[in-house]
Amino acid sequence: MYAIISEIDNPSGETVNQIWHKLCEACGLGAIYATPTPHFTWLVAEELDVEKSKLNLSEIVKSSPVISTHTFGLGLFSGGHPVLFLPMVKTVEMIHLHQHIWNEISPYTKDLNKYYSPEFWLxxxxxxxxxxNRENLACAINEIGFEKIELNVSMTSLAIAEHEDEKIGTILERFPVRN
Structure with a gap:
């Protein structure tokens, strides 16, 4: 599986790492450590032409503004495999950049994850x-659900990440965003 992600600024990343550590220690939630770095995701696909995507992302990042936004509260994607997350305020700049990334990269993919499409993206x-699971989700909510978690998040890069089941994800290529 491949993803186009944005890594986040160091102070926000450190806070996220502290939350990951707290949830791992208190609740046994350690699978997040297969994630290469604190980030948010623009696009996910089972297959990606990495070389063509590198060329497009290197051009996209040249004209992209640094995206800054806020997180507040907690979110949960429910279902058979729940996901606990920090929701981000979707700005106009994010919407435009997301559409641009989607338009430029999706032709070089197969089996796109529809939940990252512009229509559904959160x-x-x-x-x-x-x-x-039910027990450690309750533990996680008890651990962090009563804390005020608000971050001012800035993206530092666009990156191509690869992740295979049961392996730690890797960043294949990173494109720093110019300030």
């Missing part, structure tokens, strides 16, 4: 996934 920073 930008978020994942806190726990894959190893959530």
């Amino acid at each position: 930008p978020h920073i994942t806190l726990a996934l894959k190893d959530i």
Whole structure:
């Protein structure tokens, strides 16, 4: 599986890492550590022409503004494999950049994840996934559900990430955003 992601600024990333650590220690939620870095995701696909995507992303990042937004509260994608996350305020700049990335990269993909399409996309920073069950979800809510978690998040890059089941994800290519 491949994803186009944006890594986040260091202070926000450190806070997310602290939350990951807290959830791992208190609730046994450690699957998040297969994620290469604190980030939010623009596009997910089972297959990606990496070389063509690199060329397009290198051009996209040249004209992209630094995206800054806020997180507040907690979110949960429910279902058989719940995901706990920090919801991000979707700005006009994010919407435009997301559409641009989608238009430029999706022709080089197969099996796009529809939940990352412009129609469904809910930008978020994942806190726990894959190893959530009823007990540790309750633990997670008890651990962080009563804390005020608000971040001012800035993206630092666009990146191509690859992740295979049971392996730690890797960043294949990183394109820093110019300030």
